[in-house]
Amino acid sequence: MSYSSRFWKKSYDKGINDLDPKEFEFSYVDVMRRTFNELPDKLALAFYGTEITYGELDRLSNEFAHMLIENGFKKGDVLGVNTANIPEYVIGLLGGLKAGLIVSGVSPLLSAVQIQYQLSDLGSGGKQVALLTLDAIFAGHITKIASKLPSLKLVVTTSVAGFMPKFLGVMAKLLKKVPKGKVTPLEGIIVLEYHKDVKGKYSDELPNVKVGPDDIAFIQYTGGTTGPPKGAMLTHRNFVSDVKIFQHWLSWEFGIGGGLSGFPFFHIAGLFTCANVIMLGWSQVLIPNPRDTNHIIKEMIKYRPSVLANVPTLYQMLLANPNFRKVDKDMLDYVISAAAPFPKESQEILESVIGTGKLIELYGMTETSPLSCGNPSKGKKKLGSVGLPLPNVDLKLVDPESGKEVPLGEPGEICVKGPVVTKGYYNKPDETKKAIDSDGYMHTGDMGIMDTEGYVRIVDRTKDMIIVGGYKVFSTKVEDTLTQHPAIAMVAIVGLPNPERPGSELVKAFVQIDPSYEFDGNKEALKEEISVFAQKELSPYEVPKMIEFIDELPLTVVGKVDKKALRG
Numbered sequence: 001m002s003y004s005s006r007f008w009k010k011s012y013d014k015g016i017n018d019l020d021p022k023e024f025e026f027s028y029v030d031v032m033r034r035t036f037n038e039l040p041d042k043l044a045l046a047f048y049g050t051e052i053t054y055g056e057l058d059r060l061s062n063e064f065a066h067m068l069i070e071n072g073f074k075k076g077d078v079l080g081v082n083t084a085n086i087p088e089y090v091i092g093l094l095g096g097l098k099a100g101l102i103v104s105g106v107s108p109l110l111s112a113v114q115i116q117y118q119l120s121d122l123g124s125g126g127k128q129v130a131l132l133t134l135d136a137i138f139a140g141h142i143t144k145i146a147s148k149l150p151s152l153k154l155v156v157t158t159s160v161a162g163f164m165p166k167f168l169g170v171m172a173k174l175l176k177k178v179p180k181g182k183v184t185p186l187e188g189i190i191v192l193e194y195h196k197d198v199k200g201k202y203s204d205e206l207p208n209v210k211v212g213p214d215d216i217a218f219i220q221y222t223g224g225t226t227g228p229p230k231g232a233m234l235t236h237r238n239f240v241s242d243v244k245i246f247q248h249w250l251s252w253e254f255g256i257g258g259g260l261s262g263f264p265f266f267h268i269a270g271l272f273t274c275a276n277v278i279m280l281g282w283s284q285v286l287i288p289n290p291r292d293t294n295h296i297i298k299e300m301i302k303y304r305p306s307v308l309a310n311v312p313t314l315y316q317m318l319l320a321n322p323n324f325r326k327v328d329k330d331m332l333d334y335v336i337s338a339a340a341p342f343p344k345e346s347q348e349i350l351e352s353v354i355g356t357g358k359l360i361e362l363y364g365m366t367e368t369s370p371l372s373c374g375n376p377s378k379g380k381k382k383l384g385s386v387g388l389p390l391p392n393v394d395l396k397l398v399d400p401e402s403g404k405e406v407p408l409g410e411p412g413e414i415c416v417k418g419p420v421v422t423k424g425y426y427n428k429p430d431e432t433k434k435a436i437d438s439d440g441y442m443h444t445g446d447m448g449i450m451d452t453e454g455y456v457r458i459v460d461r462t463k464d465m466i467i468v469g470g471y472k473v474f475s476t477k478v479e480d481t482l483t484q485h486p487a488i489a490m491v492a493i494v495g496l497p498n499p500e501r502p503g504s505e506l507v508k509a510f511v512q513i514d515p516s517y518e519f520d521g522n523k524e525a526l527k528e529e530i531s532v533f534a535q536k537e538l539s540p541y542e543v544p545k546m547i548e549f550i551d552e553l554p555l556t557v558v559g560k561v562d563k564k565a566l567r568g
């Protein structure tokens with residue numbers, strides 16, 4: 001079977017097929033109008049007791065758009081959004097798009113130097129830059145870098161507590177539960193405070209700006225693990241196609257459902273989840289701190305979301321909270337996992353709590369808007385696989401060195417083609433040529449294996465693959481195996497240079513011990529026990545030569561295990 005035949009379509013749910021490309025001939029500004037026009041009284045955003053309807057969200061984002069326009073911003077300029085998951089993020093995001101601006105998520109966890117790099121890159125080529133940020137970040141970072149950013153023309157500040165009910169917001173500030181900082185003037189830059197200078201101060205009518213499917217909607221920066229971060233340019237067509245394909249894939253219905261996600265909006269997974277919920281006319285619970293599992297559980301009980309969407313580590317944190325098992329799981333139709341590998345053992349534990357068949361693992365990357373594979377909603381789901389290539393997507397697996405297609409059942413680099421693939425990297429034509437080949441395939445850097453039904457299993461990132469004496473060791477396989485040991489809650493496998501064998505590596509395991517595991521405290525004996533277990537279950541070259549216990553695995557801003565930090 002050849003990849004070009006797209007044989008995996010035989011495994012699709014009944015009624016699922018490619019969508020007519022004419023459905024992608026719209027901007028996101030166009031497709032979200034249905035929600036605002038038909039469901040103005042429906043709850044759009046829930047945030048610590050504050051509830052905002054779609055009618056209010058429409059008016060607030062219109063105000064934000066007019067604020068940008070009246071301050072000199074034109075179609076094609078840029079809005080950076082630098083906050084946690086708070087209502088202002090959604091208002092700014094939608095307002096920026098309505099004004100014809102390109103929106104770029106700026107992580108609140110970046111250093112001043114990293115923020116400067118991103119804003120400087122966004123402002124090249126004559127684009128004006130506006131920034132929506134938190135007062136604490138303004139005081140801590142923006143005041144230090146503003147003079148070095150000639151393209152930065154406007155800064156709008158807010159606070160995590162801005163939309164909280166008044167008493168709760170005051171208490172949060174008094175108890176220092178939310179960061180705060182002093183907002184001061186910046187030379188040559190307009191500085192506005194959202195709740196004082198923007199909200200209620202501009203027209204709430206939809207601005208007259210025409211946005212088309214080929215206009216750039218987002219410039220989303222990738223992690224920069226192999227160099228400085230790259231901004232993937234996603235057109236409105238890229239984004240709308242992926243949103244529509246995904247909704248078709250899961251047979252989601254307009255106006256029926258609700259979502260809760262811990263994915264940060266500045267990351268493509270959070271942006272995509274938020275945009276999906278708005279286009280569907282669903283209610284959405286905002287989670288500014290995804291590690292506060294007690295708050296997540298409390299909101300689940302109150303709002304009864306039908307869909308959860310999170311990175312695997314957050315599900316593992318929820319499972320570790322005994323209150324999660326007390327929640328009525330009948331409310332949940334789907335539990336979506338994406339953005340990082342999810343050990344099969346942990347998936348089985350999660351399904352034992354939420355119900356069999358509800359977990360849907362997906363695969364994608366920033367450059368594919370983001371999704372390109374997913375498990376079916378009704379048909380066969382294979383735990384441990386990321387499912388089938390989605391409708392309208394061409395996919396093949398190739399040898400990363402030769403570029404030739406690999407046979408089914410053998411590992412190869414996943415390459416994706418279709419309407420979801422980025423236009424390219426902003427200001428980086430050479431990087432674009434390296435990533436997108438002459439046939440239009442995006443080379444993802446992820447190694448996968450496809451079976452005869454078309455299901456794909458991720459075996460590693462090409463950069464995480466470990467070479468031991470010429471043998472390829474896929475870290476996800478070793479991690480999946482080791483999590484079956486009862487002592488192990490979470491584990492991360494990395495390769496370290498072998499000083500005795502140049503060109504070869506040593507397999508090292510970083511292990512987080514399950515707090516419920518009972519042993520006598522002898523960690524050396526436990527290491528030996530895990531090693532013996534590994535020798536029984538793995539090939540000799542896959543067995544970790546080093547095991548290190550760690551209180552908590554380091555995580556990236558989106559919740560993936562940070563292997564770069566573990567390698568040192």
